Amino acid sequence: MNKVKVVVTRRWPAQVEAELHKLYDVQLNDSDSPMSAEALKQAMQTADALLPTVTDAITEDIINVENRRVKIIANFGVGYNNININAAKQQGVLVTNTPHVLTDCTADIAMLLLLMSARRAAEGEKMVLSGQWQGWAPTQLLGQKVTGKTLGLIGFGRIAQAMARKAHHGFGMKIIFNVPSDPDPAIVEELQAQRCATVEELLTEAHFVSIHCPGGPATKHLLNEQRLKLMRPSAHLINTARGDVVDSEALIKALTQGWIAGAGLDVFEGEPKLHPGLLNLKNIALLPHIGSATEETRVAMGQRVLANIAAYFSGLEPEDRVA
Ligand code: DGY
Numbered sequence: 001m002n003k004v005k006v007v008v009t010r011r012w013p014a015q016v017e018a019e020l021h022k023l024y025d026v027q028l029n030d031s032d033s034p035m036s037a038e039a040l041k042q043a044m045q046t047a048d049a050l051l052p053t054v055t056d057a058i059t060e061d062i063i064n065v066e067n068r069r070v071k072i073i074a075n076f077g078v079g080y081n082n083i084n085i086n087a088a089k090q091q092g093v094l095v096t097n098t099p100h101v102l103t104d105c106t107a108d109i110a111m112l113l114l115l116m117s118a119r120r121a122a123e124g125e126k127m128v129l130s131g132q133w134q135g136w137a138p139t140q141l142l143g144q145k146v147t148g149k150t151l152g153l154i155g156f157g158r159i160a161q162a163m164a165r166k167a168h169h170g171f172g173m174k175i176i177f178n179v180p181s182d183p184d185p186a187i188v189e190e191l192q193a194q195r196c197a198t199v200e201e202l203l204t205e206a207h208f209v210s211i212h213c214p215g216g217p218a219t220k221h222l223l224n225e226q227r228l229k230l231m232r233p234s235a236h237l238i239n240t241a242r243g244d245v246v247d248s249e250a251l252i253k254a255l256t257q258g259w260i261a262g263a264g265l266d267v268f269e270g271e272p273k274l275h276p277g278l279l280n281l282k283n284i285a286l287l288p289h290i291g292s293a294t295e296e297t298r299v300a301m302g303q304r305v306l307a308n309i310a311a312y313f314s315g316l317e318p319e320d321r322v323a
Pocket residue numbers: 054076077078079080102291292293
């Protein structure tokens with residue numbers, strides 16, 4: 001019997017690539033740079049499953065390609081705003097993602113950015129590396145204390161809750177959140193968290209704001225000029241979710257004109273290109289989208305993709321089906 005053919009758009013950790021090779025006829029993108037739209041269309045015509053990731057825009061055009069053979073798009077990532085879900089639904093193409101396995105590591109990066117921003121760590125490191133550090137001084141690089149402060153979470157899904165646990169249990173932070181859906185009352189109680197009726201209320205109250213909502217048209221520029229102006233001048237904004245939730249131009253103004261004290265970003269509008277204005281700021285910590293970048297997590301993400309396609313090709317419902 002012919003093996004199922006899968007196209008993997010980027011390199012995966014060796015262990016999960018090896019597992020894929022044992023089970024499937026695998027076409028790998030050896031260059032490990034994003035595939036062109038043309039190459040993705042071709043993959044849709046020649047493979048049974050497409051295994052893309054956040055760097056691949058799986059547009060309506062790609063999904064609607066003539067003579068499509070792909071029946072399942074199994075995303076290597078929890079966020080799936082890179083895939084046109086409506087087009088997939090219309091064409092009957094099943095879509096899966098990789099939830100759960102990256103929750104803690106992404107929440108760690110959110111905490112890391114919160115601490116870096118509060119304690120001006122990026123600025124301090126630049127000072128040391130550039131040879132400008134002249135030694136300890138009582139007024140040098142004074143940041144803000146984190147313990148006991150209020151953390152405002154925009155979105156209250158798995159990653160937000162994991163961050164809230166670290167912040168509340170580890171740093172004694174008060175947790176407030178805003179989310180459209182009804183949160184689990186047991187988790188709210190565990191964290192002694194308070195729900196804000198509006199994003200505006202949360203922004204006014206929090207010392208640290210961390211974004212954990214999905215990207216895409218519904219949340220594009222949710223953090224715009226008007227909302228950033230509601231934050232405390234001493235507040236910090238953390239984004240490990242999706243870049244387009246924050247209006248970069250507005251954030252640059254907020255950081256240069258002192259509407260807020262600092263920001264920590266792991267994701268960017270239009271990444272990997274960065275708004276040049278972000279590069280000259282002192283009060284910002286920048287990371288290259290490494291939320292889930294640990295050995296353990298990336299292997300686990302590959303294993304979730306494998307489980308999802310194995311279920312599908314055995315006639316079962318994949319556990320992580322999103323469309
Ligand atoms: C995801 O899975 O959505 C991340 O952004 C990639 O780590």
